[in-house]
Amino acid sequence: MAIRHISVDVQLEQTKLEPMPKSAKKESYNDRVCAKCMGHRHLCGIKPCPILIRAKAQARIDDAFTGTNLSGASPPSVFVGESGYPKVLAGPLVPPLRSDEAKFMERPDHWLTKTIDEILSLRFSLVRTKKYIPVTAASDPTRELAETQTLALSEAPIVSEATLLRRPQFTSVFSDVTLPIGPSAPLRSFHLEDNPTVPKVVDRVTSDTDLLAVTGVKDLFDGGIRLEHISRLLSVGTLGQKTTRRLVPTKWSITATDDIIGKQLQKQVLRNRWINDYRVSIDHALGNTVALLFLPTGWQFEAMESWLGGLKPPIITDHEWFKGRKTYARDVAGAYYATKLPALEYLDSIRRQAGVLVFMEIDPQHWVPLGVWRFREIAKRALETTVKSFASLDEALGEIANHLRIPMHRWLEASKLYPEILNQTKLTDFM
Numbered sequence: 001m002a003i004r005h006i007s008v009d010v011q012l013e014q015t016k017l018e019p020m021p022k023s024a025k026k027e028s029y030n031d032r033v034c035a036k037c038m039g040h041r042h043l044c045g046i047k048p049c050p051i052l053i054r055a056k057a058q059a060r061i062d063d064a065f066t067g068t069n070l071s072g073a074s075p076p077s078v079f080v081g082e083s084g085y086p087k088v089l090a091g092p093l094v095p096p097l098r099s100d101e102a103k104f105m106e107r108p109d110h111w112l113t114k115t116i117d118e119i120l121s122l123r124f125s126l127v128r129t130k131k132y133i134p135v136t137a138a139s140d141p142t143r144e145l146a147e148t149q150t151l152a153l154s155e156a157p158i159v160s161e162a163t164l165l166r167r168p169q170f171t172s173v174f175s176d177v178t179l180p181i182g183p184s185a186p187l188r189s190f191h192l193e194d195n196p197t198v199p200k201v202v203d204r205v206t207s208d209t210d211l212l213a214v215t216g217v218k219d220l221f222d223g224g225i226r227l228e229h230i231s232r233l234l235s236v237g238t239l240g241q242k243t244t245r246r247l248v249p250t251k252w253s254i255t256a257t258d259d260i261i262g263k264q265l266q267k268q269v270l271r272n273r274w275i276n277d278y279r280v281s282i283d284h285a286l287g288n289t290v291a292l293l294f295l296p297t298g299w300q301f302e303a304m305e306s307w308l309g310g311l312k313p314p315i316i317t318d319h320e321w322f323k324g325r326k327t328y329a330r331d332v333a334g335a336y337y338a339t340k341l342p343a344l345e346y347l348d349s350i351r352r353q354a355g356v357l358v359f360m361e362i363d364p365q366h367w368v369p370l371g372v373w374r375f376r377e378i379a380k381r382a383l384e385t386t387v388k389s390f391a392s393l394d395e396a397l398g399e400i401a402n403h404l405r406i407p408m409h410r411w412l413e414a415s416k417l418y419p420e421i422l423n424q425t426k427l428t429d430f431m
Contacts, residue, residue: 068164068185070094070127073102073157076196078148079128079181080235082249086136090236090247091129091187092148094162099125102157106228108179108373112285112381116368119286120180127168128184135247138237144190145236152236153206154196155229163188177251177334179371201225206238213240217260227376231257251334254372258337265344266324270299272353277389278396279354281346282403283382287366290358290378291400292343295393295421297355298322301343302417303329303336305360306406313406315414334372335360342379346387355421359411361404393421 072095081089095102104110105122137145151158168183201223205216216239220230235253237245248256279294302319318329318336329336343356360375390396401408412418 067096068167070096070129070162070164071098071193072096072159073098074151074160075102075104075106075126076151076154076156076158076232077106077126078152078232078236078250079130079178080247080250080253081130082251084132085249087132087134088247088249089130090133090145090148091131092151092160092162092190093126093128093181094160094190095125096127098159101125106179108228108371108377109226109380112374112377116286116366116370119370120368123180124182126182127162127164128181129162129164129187129190130184131187133247135237138247139242139245141237144187147191149236149238150196151192152232152238153198153202155199155202155225156197158196159193160190161193162190175251175371176369177254177372179373180369199223199225202229202233206233209242211239211241213244214260216240217257218264221261221264227257227261228373230261255334255337258334258341258372258376262337262341262344263324265341265348266299269344269347269353270322272347272351274298275350275352275354277391278393279387279389280396280399281379281382281387282400283378283385284403285378285381286370286374287363288374288378289361289363289403290339290375290382291360291403292339292379292382293357293359293396293400294343294347295355295357297421299353300355300417300420301340301358302356302415303332303339303358303360304411304414305332305335305362307362307364308405309364312410315406315411317414317416319416335375338372338376339379342376342383345380346383355417357415357417359400359404361406 074092074094077093079093101122105126111119133145141149165186165188168185170183201220202225205219217230231253233239234257235248235250237247275294275296277296282291300321302317304315304317306313306315316331318332339358347354388399397408
């Protein structure tokens with residue numbers, strides 16, 4: 001499968017902190033650790049993370065599940081872990097009851113108007129069933145895996161039954177990339193009670209055992225299939241040539257989907273004329289502010305992110321030039337690809353080319369790790385609702401500065417593209 005470039009190990013090594021005076025301990029901890037970790041990278045070595053414990057306590061979910069038999073309407077949803085690869089824990093996510101809310105449990109495009117508590121309530125209703133499966137089993141699945149793959153084909157909730165080996169327990173609740181999930185338990189057996197609702201393009205692509213996985217992802221996107229559905233199909237190993245189909249950890253499949261589609265759109269955008277002004281689009285939701293700046297240049301992209309902890313929170317950044325990246329964006333990670341995709345979708349829709357700077361601020365007072373979908377959906381909503389045009393770069397930056405708490409000069413000092421943009425010679429300079 002042609003997604004090897006995104007399946008690199010992106011876990012950061014634990015940060016070794018120097019001893020600090022007691023008077024400076026609180027500020028230094030926020031500034032040097034929380035701002036870089038954001039609750040999911042385990043940099044400080046403190047286990048469990050106080051940020052995640054607070055979120056879990058607020059949800060009051062420890063006693064929500066009893067028993068070992070589940071029967072409910074799966075969103076549909078599947079989770080494939082990455083630990084132990086190439087033998088991973090995988091299985092469907094099943095709620096303990098049949099609920100009208102099932103259709104919203106895996107629809108982040110409907111979540112920006114919800115509160116964090118409402119989102120956690122939806123996602124924590126799902127029990128993660130799991131069984132160790134070799135990733136190569138996707139091409140010749142067992143009965144449980146075949147049922148799970150059939151579940152993944154559906155675009156609508158589907159009633160299913162799961163028998164567990166023990167009562168579900170909470171283990172890993174949050175991730176920087178994936179959606180939050182509820183308690184987990186080893187899976188004994190699983191079967192579907194209904195037939196899946198499968199779009200024609202999904203049936204065609206997954207049935208074609210000679211089609212490359214990358215081509216399948218592109219065809220699904222062009223056919224109007226939602227990103228969550230595409231990444232689910234990639235994750236459970238229903239895409240690609242028959243003998244090379246593999247289970248792909250959910251975390252990898254989300255970024256792979258963003259990256260594959262982004263590369264396709266980038267090829268199309270590079271054929272277009274440059275925009276002739278500066279454009280700004282900004283939105284805010286769930287403790288996150290995302291601002292996009294479009295520049296009258298050839299394609300180049302930079303994503304900058306900062307957690308608003310401490311007096312001088314660090315700004316992390318990743319970027320690419322005209323030809324794109326060949327390595328994984330290790331610092332901004334999944335949020336890089338999640339914001340790049342909406343920017344390219346916008347440029348493709350207006351048939352223009354531009355350079356793009358993305359500014360992302362995260363307020364720790366209104367934050368738990370919910371997955372990179374929030375950056376993607378905030379950027380999409382911003383570009384679908386308001387895009388303002390400006391005649392100069394200073395005016396555009398001034399507009400963005402009005403919506404960010406970190407001073408603009410600090411963002412520009414951290415940027416790798418901004419110095420190049422200032423010094424870039426254009427054809428109009430000779431006219």
